[in-house]
């Protein structure tokens with residue numbers, strides 16, 4: 266395909282990664298980011314093997330690994346100590362692991378790489394409110410009414426609450442989850458929470474999560490992210506009640522979190538995140554394509570959002586270099602290529618979230634009775650671990666996505682994208 270003039274709207278995970286891939290594919294890319302001075306904010310996130318593979322392709326993985334924490338397993342127990350989930354990355358591949366990371370680290374690496382990339386121009390403080398068609402090309406309309414363009418391709422990556430999605434006839438579902446999460450990033454100087462993403466649940470209404478989150482964007486002290494599930498309607502009452510009863514409740518569920526809670530001095534130190542369930546299909550219309558949360562926001566229950574966004578970026582670059590005769594045909598190929606993987610994770614997240622965060626407390630009974638047992642069945646366990654790793658594409662697709670080369674060893678062929686999927 267001839268070099269295209271590309272606009273990317275939003276410089277988060279999806280937008281920045283897409284901009285880098287497309288510029289390296291020979292296209293001229295301009296990124297429009299609403300925030301004037303975007304910074305390293307955010308909670309801890311999990312980077313899965315799928316996300317690591319994309320970061321490796323971008324040449325950013327080493328730097329991200331250096332500021333992240335290796336996570337070897339996911340454990341979830343009830344308040345009575347009954348095992349609900351215990352999945353180890355190493356059971357899929359001896360070298361596999363997840364990476365706990367401060368979201369700001371991922372942002373900074375991608376943002377600085379965009380700034381440094383010769384084929385990418387980044388415009389900050391540029392909220393895009395609308396798109397205007399001019400034949401197959403598109404102009405971007407800023408809040409001020411000023412127009413940018415024309416562009417041969419527009420990549421919409423403006424996040425879960427995308428404004429531009431409203432105008433596209435693609436949206437099948439756009440619903441806010443009734444439950445969100447309080448979160449706080451604390452120092453964990455002795456690495457008490459290292460190695461495991463640990464969760465404690467009681468019924469479906471209480472969930473505490475502790476995620477080792479690397480070193481953060483600056484400094485040398487290990488961090489841990491604390492998450493606490495809360496109904497969106499209960500946030501005000503939580504604030505009004507003050508910290509003492511909440512801290513007592515969390516310490517009762519997990520005594521080790523005392524030193525983390527000691528670092529919280531005010532309710533204002535704790536942030537509340539809400540999440541969305543967004544379904545579009547296809548993700549393209551004409552010369553416009555939606556990627557990342559703008560295209561398929563989910564709850565963070567499976568820890569996949571940033572990873573799906575990274576895979577989108579790689580897949581988009583692949584579709585554009587696939588020999589398609591036109592931009593819109595290339596975008597058709599993109600939607601087709603992403604359908605199984607994204608469809609599976611959207612379904613799995615929507616299905617599983619109420620078992621961990623909802624007012625339907627009866628769901629805790631099958632969860633506590635059967636999920637721990639299911640984790641022990643070899644076939645189910647393998648598919649669950651693949652799901653955790655971001656590699657699954659659905660029950661009808663026995664072949665998972667490839668693992669990153671960094672898990673390869675000379676004798677197992679993983680470097681060629683082939684690996685032994687089950688122990």
Ligand SMILES: Cc1cc2nc3c(=O)[nH]c(=O)nc-3n(C[C@H](O)[C@H](O)[C@H](O)COP(=O)(O)OP(=O)(O)OC[C@H]3O[C@@H](n4cnc5c(N)ncnc54)[C@H](O)[C@@H]3O)c2cc1C
Pocket residue numbers: 274275276277278279280297298299300303308309310311312368391392393394422423424425427428446448538539540556557558559565567568569570571572573574
């Ligand atoms: C509590 C919580 C925990 C999470 N944990 C995980 C996890 O463990 N693992 C994981 O993979 N994911 C996790 N996620 C999800 C992950 O953060 C998102 O899926 C990911 O950031 C999506 O990237 P994105 O680029 O699509 O959107 P965003 O990162 O939201 O970026 C969108 C960008 O667009 C910009 N923008 C918005 N509107 C406009 C506009 N009109 N014009 C121009 N720019 C605009 C925004 O300023 C922003 O920079 C979590 C999310 C939450 C809330």
